[in-house]
Amino acid sequence: MKILVLNSGSSSIKYRLFDMTAKTVPASGVLEKIGEAQSRLTHHTRNRKAEMEEIVTAEPVADHRQGFQRIGAVLSESGAVQDNKELFGIGHRVVHGGEEFKEPTLIDKKVVDTIRRLIPLAPLHNPANLLGIEVAMQSAPQVPQVAVFDTAFHQSIPVQAFRYAIPQDLYEAHHVRRYGFHGTSHYYVAKQAATLMQRPLKTLNLISLHLGNGASATAVKGGISIDTSMGMTPLEGLIMGTRCGDIDPAIIFYLKRKTGLARDAVESILNKESGLKGICGVNDMRQIEELARNGNSNAQLAIAMVCYRIKKYIGAYCSVLGRLDALVFTAGIGEKSPLIRARSCQGLAHLGIEVDADKNNRKSKEAFEIQTESSTVKILVIPTNEELEIAEQTLMCIQKLPRPE
Ligand code: ADP
Numbered sequence: 001m002k003i004l005v006l007n008s009g010s011s012s013i014k015y016r017l018f019d020m021t022a023k024t025v026p027a028s029g030v031l032e033k034i035g036e037a038q039s040r041l042t043h044h045t046r047n048r049k050a051e052m053e054e055i056v057t058a059e060p061v062a063d064h065r066q067g068f069q070r071i072g073a074v075l076s077e078s079g080a081v082q083d084n085k086e087l088f089g090i091g092h093r094v095v096h097g098g099e100e101f102k103e104p105t106l107i108d109k110k111v112v113d114t115i116r117r118l119i120p121l122a123p124l125h126n127p128a129n130l131l132g133i134e135v136a137m138q139s140a141p142q143v144p145q146v147a148v149f150d151t152a153f154h155q156s157i158p159v160q161a162f163r164y165a166i167p168q169d170l171y172e173a174h175h176v177r178r179y180g181f182h183g184t185s186h187y188y189v190a191k192q193a194a195t196l197m198q199r200p201l202k203t204l205n206l207i208s209l210h211l212g213n214g215a216s217a218t219a220v221k222g223g224i225s226i227d228t229s230m231g232m233t234p235l236e237g238l239i240m241g242t243r244c245g246d247i248d249p250a251i252i253f254y255l256k257r258k259t260g261l262a263r264d265a266v267e268s269i270l271n272k273e274s275g276l277k278g279i280c281g282v283n284d285m286r287q288i289e290e291l292a293r294n295g296n297s298n299a300q301l302a303i304a305m306v307c308y309r310i311k312k313y314i315g316a317y318c319s320v321l322g323r324l325d326a327l328v329f330t331a332g333i334g335e336k337s338p339l340i341r342a343r344s345c346q347g348l349a350h351l352g353i354e355v356d357a358d359k360n361n362r363k364s365k366e367a368f369e370i371q372t373e374s375s376t377v378k379i380l381v382i383p384t385n386e387e388l389e390i391a392e393q394t395l396m397c398i399q400k401l402p403r404p405e
Helices: 064-077 109-117 126-139 152-156 168-174 183-197 250-259 263-272 275-280 285-293 297-321 331-336 338-345 386-399
Strands: 002-008 013-019 024-032 039-046 052-059 087-094 145-149 205-211 215-221 224-228 326-330 378-381
Touching (some): 002 126, 002 386, 013 064, 013 386, 024 064, 039 064, 064 126, 087 386, 126 145, 152 224, 183 205, 183 224, 183 326, 183 378, 183 386, 215 297, 224 297, 250 263, 326 331, 338 378
Parallel strands (some): 002 087, 205 326, 326 378
Antiparallel strands (some): 002 013, 013 024, 039 052, 205 215
């Protein structure tokens, strides 16, 4: 039973093929620089010895339509999918589902129109996601397609946490509220945490920290998101690679007045030139750790600020959860940076959070625990797998469909 997961960006399409019966990934890849003179397709597939092999090809791919055909061709050439008929379904990552989508949804014309209507809420992401959907629907019309939304998991957040303290009509007329993102990842690691702890998810209070280029914290009570750090857009909350996270909103008006910068320029600074990059000029945490070790004070400050912000959110979410069973670190930095994990938890013994230095320094591709014996809260490092979660949700959504007579 094969499911293809697509994550369509403005100039790229990421894909991963799952065999849900064998629980394997027969192929995956990314097509980048769509529309540029030389597009690049990196395709991973199993060779005759069942080893993963990387094939890189460079050729012009004019648009997403050609891109999807190219991916179809390479999946067929490598024997992963001979014919679209072999696909049980296609799962699409969609960034913003607004208040309309609370769960994975089978895509039809009405769904496409609703995702289009939500473009003003996610002008950078939804148009590209939509393009991927439309192209895939045209290229494989007989395959059921499912939209899995980054925002859906957070639709359970109660009103006192999702409303902003601004006039009510701005919420009602313009949908200004907290939506939250990375929902697929937070949900996936919450389920993994429950498996690891051998306890039903329904009984657990968790804080998950998705720390990648984009970063967010979520308070998960009984498997349900009750608060998250990203807001109406992914700009709010933790300090990220190039996004500022929480700032005083008045800074925007001050900057416009003081510098004469246009609205778009300020928006671009806060999204693309801030965060780690704004503090120390670099947004790759590996490089920042290296610079900090070599005495670069801006890199040291960036690490201090990132960890301080994470710590503040841990404290806040401990308060809203009441009791904390586990703290989960995931995504690039969360999974691979012992330094950030340790510094974010430093001084939290009074909350029952204590990192064991040796366990924390372990390297593993599997999930592992890093708390001390005396820590009452489990501290878990869990590799995220958003694509697998999308594949599973796609499968469940299609299986719920009434069978044809
Ligand atoms: P994205 O949001 O793009 O999916 P990732 O989850 O891949 O991001 O995370 C990217 C971040 O993880 C980068 O800041 C990168 O430097 C960081 N990272 C990856 N490996 C390590 C490592 N070994 N140590 C510290 N940071 C790492």
